[in-house]
Amino acid sequence: MVSRRFFIVGLTASILASLGVFPAVFAAARRYRPKGYTGEGYYRVEGGSIELPMPSLDGPVSLEKSLAHRRSIREYTSEPLRLEELSQILWAAYGVSEVKHGFKTAPSAGATYPLNVYAVIYPGGVVTLTGEFIEGGSYIYEPEAHRLTLVKKGDMSRELYGACLEQEWVLEAKTSIVITAVYERTTKRYGNRGVRYVLIEVGHAGQNIYLQATALGLATVAIGAFYDDSVREIIGAGEAEHPLYVMPLAGPARKYQIREEELKAYIERRRR
Numbered sequence: 001m002v003s004r005r006f007f008i009v010g011l012t013a014s015i016l017a018s019l020g021v022f023p024a025v026f027a028a029a030r031r032y033r034p035k036g037y038t039g040e041g042y043y044r045v046e047g048g049s050i051e052l053p054m055p056s057l058d059g060p061v062s063l064e065k066s067l068a069h070r071r072s073i074r075e076y077t078s079e080p081l082r083l084e085e086l087s088q089i090l091w092a093a094y095g096v097s098e099v100k101h102g103f104k105t106a107p108s109a110g111a112t113y114p115l116n117v118y119a120v121i122y123p124g125g126v127v128t129l130t131g132e133f134i135e136g137g138s139y140i141y142e143p144e145a146h147r148l149t150l151v152k153k154g155d156m157s158r159e160l161y162g163a164c165l166e167q168e169w170v171l172e173a174k175t176s177i178v179i180t181a182v183y184e185r186t187t188k189r190y191g192n193r194g195v196r197y198v199l200i201e202v203g204h205a206g207q208n209i210y211l212q213a214t215a216l217g218l219a220t221v222a223i224g225a226f227y228d229d230s231v232r233e234i235i236g237a238g239e240a241e242h243p244l245y246v247m248p249l250a251g252p253a254r255k256y257q258i259r260e261e262e263l264k265a266y267i268e269r270r271r272r
C-alpha cells in the first residue's frame with residue numbers, strides 16, 4: 001500500500017517534472033557548489049585555508065560522562081569524520097577561550113603557548129556539511145582564526161603509520177592530530193625548566209582531545225611511540241618543532257562505557 005505522504009510527494013514530483021522544473025533545480029545546485037569544490041569529490045578553500053565551523057560552547061554529554069567513558073580506542077568504523085567534529089576537537093585541544101589575551105582551552109606556563117597542532121587529513125576522511133571531502137594533506141591549526149591552513153598536500157596515512165612503528169590504528173583512522181612543540185617559546189622565559197612545562201602542557205591538550213572525542217562519540221588514542229624526525233618531515237613541520245603526540249581520530253568500532261554499579265562494586269571490593 002502506498003502511504004499518503006509518499007503519494008503526495010510522488011504526485012508533486014511528477015507535476016514538477018512535467019513542468020521541466022527538475023533540470024532547472026539541478027542546474028542551480030551545480031552552480032551553487034560550495035566555494036573550493038574541486039569537482040572531483042574534494043573540497044579545497046581558496047589559498048589552501050579552511051575556515052572551520054564555529055566551535056560549540058555547549059553539548060549534551062556531561063564532563064563526568066566524558067571522564068568515565070574516555071578510553072584509548074584502537075579499532076574504528078569506516079565512517080568519515082564530519083568537519084564540525086574535527087573543528088570541535090581542534091578547538092578543545094588548543095582553541096581560544098578568552099578573547100582579551102587569546103588564552104586557550106589548555107593551560108600554559110606564562111601563557112607562552114609552545115604547541116602547534118596539525119590535522120593530518122586522510123583522503124575521504126573528513127566530510128563537509130555539503131557532503132564534499134576535504135582534500136588529503138597536512139594542515140596546521142591557527143587557533144586565533146579557528147582555521148586550518150594547508151602545509152602539504154597528499155595522502156600521508158601510510159607514511160605516518162610507518163613513522164609510528166606500524167601501529168595499525170594510525171592507518172585505519174580518518175585523520176590524525178599531531179602536536180608539536182617549539183620549546184624555545186617557553187624556555188626563553190623559564191630556562192631548562194621550560195622543557196618540563198612544555199611536556200606537561202601537551203598532556204593537557206591531549207586530554208582535551210580525548211574528552212572532546214568521547215563527548216562527540218568518537219575514538220582516539222594518544223601515541224608517543226614514533227620516529228620524531230620522520231613525523232616532522234611527513235607533516236611538513238619546521239626544524240624547531242618537536243612532535244610529541246600523534247592522536248588518530250575516527251568513529252569507535254565499539255564504545256566504552258562503565259556503569260555506576262560496576263565502579264561502586266570495584267571501589268567497595270578495594271575497601272575490604
Ligand SMILES: Cc1cc2nc3c(=O)[nH]c(=O)nc-3n(C[C@H](O)[C@H](O)[C@H](O)COP(=O)(O)O)c2cc1C
Pocket residue numbers: 070071072073074167221222223224225226
Ligand atoms: C605518553 C603516552 C604515550 C602513549 N603511547 C602510546 C602508543 O604509542 N601507542 C598506543 O597504542 N597507546 C599509547 N598510549 C596509550 C596508553 O597505552 C593508554 O593510555 C593506557 O593503556 C591506558 O588506557 P586508557 O587510555 O584507555 O585509560 C600512550 C599514552 C601516553 C600517556
